[in-house]
Amino acid sequence: MPVTVTVRLIVTTKHSLVLLPGALQSSALLAPLASALAPFADVLSLDLPGHGGQPIPDTLNAHELAQAVKVELDARNVARTHVFGYSLGGYVGLLLAQAHPDRVAGVFAHATKLSWTPEVASREVRGLDPDRILQKAPAFAATLEQVHAPQDWRLLTRRVADLLTQLGDNPAVTDAVLRGLTVPVQLSVGDHDRMVTVEETVGAYRTLARGRLLVLPDVTHPLEHSVQERLAPEIHTFLQATGGHT
Template sequence: MKPLLLLHGALGAENQFEPLLSLLPDTVPVHSLNLPGHGGAPFSDEAPFTMEAFADQLLQWLQEKNLGPVNVFGYSMGGYVTLEAARQQPQHFGQIFTLATKFAWSPAGAQHEIAKLQPDVVQAKVPQFAEVLRQRHAPQDWRELMRQTAHMMQQLGAQPLLTPETLAQVQVPVRVAVGDRDQMVTLEETVNAYRNLPTAQLQILPNTKHPLEQIHWPLLTQALTHYFAYA
């Protein structure tokens, strides 16, 4: 049975997957990690805060752990990072399941997302969310994480990493999933990614929004165990 790696999204952390752990079969070896700046992990002094660097860091982590091929559930940014890593070194991956991964990046689209990533505004208007981020990423500064995430999105808008051409190079089996009520990721961009990936499946989760905290965990567990054939 291949191990399962859980990879979080932007402004996320590995502890967000705790509700999922108790629902997965006990026989499944589950791993997770915090990308730099997330979940208390330090920012890298050697690598920039970019999708490319995150993919490199994921590959380095897999090499260090020596787990053999792993199955991956990548949520949002975690799915983007995983697909780029698998494009480069497919030997580390069994199957990949992405959920709520944004594939359509443009300058205008990036600016739309960046507008939501203003630490002072978040602190003033949504102090509860600011406190969640503070606790989630301590001792790192959630404000700095938000600023760097905004810069990364600006870079993606100018030069997307996953294009129809690069998606076509991903030889690992993938299931791309999106919630039918996701307000950040469209069904259209998810279908386009599915069509460009050579060995892909498509799944739409009903009554599902973008935030991981609002996921119906039993529904997601059923989808994962079905796709990865975990008994």
């Protein structure tokens, strides 16, 4: 008597994942994260306008940064994607999800400041004076010059300072924006982050309709290689939990 064997073929499709660095950073910063996630996702690392050697706009505006990412996705035929953003990159990812929820499967924002006031902005801007950087942190100045060549890192630093001042006066990601997001959002923060507090991150998480929260012990604000190694499996879990294959 013949035996019938049924073979089921399981076809898997990688997730699409865009990585967005923070202010005054370039996509090269996220190379360890991109490498760790490559087996699980089609990873695209983007530079924000004015960063990584791109022409510096006359002004930097948070909404325009998000629109620039959308234009880049169009150019690369990326119909729908998850977004990981570090610091300002996470802020931009949230605005992209607000403006184009059909294009964003989920946002993972790490060390993203969501509580902006004029006082907070003034404190952050004090560290962005190019002359002060040259005097107090010449190694950092040399890094900025290398990362953003051939553009003038001093000009970019001033543009970023203006952007933070704008956010202090008129935050783009408000509680109403967070409350209205329809895509899954994971917020993560280090418990030793001196720029982004655990308290403000928890407050933002509680505002989200589809929020997730991660607090990393003994982690500060800079996205060190070791922190990226810790984040990679968390991002992979987020991708699996929130779907959004393209």
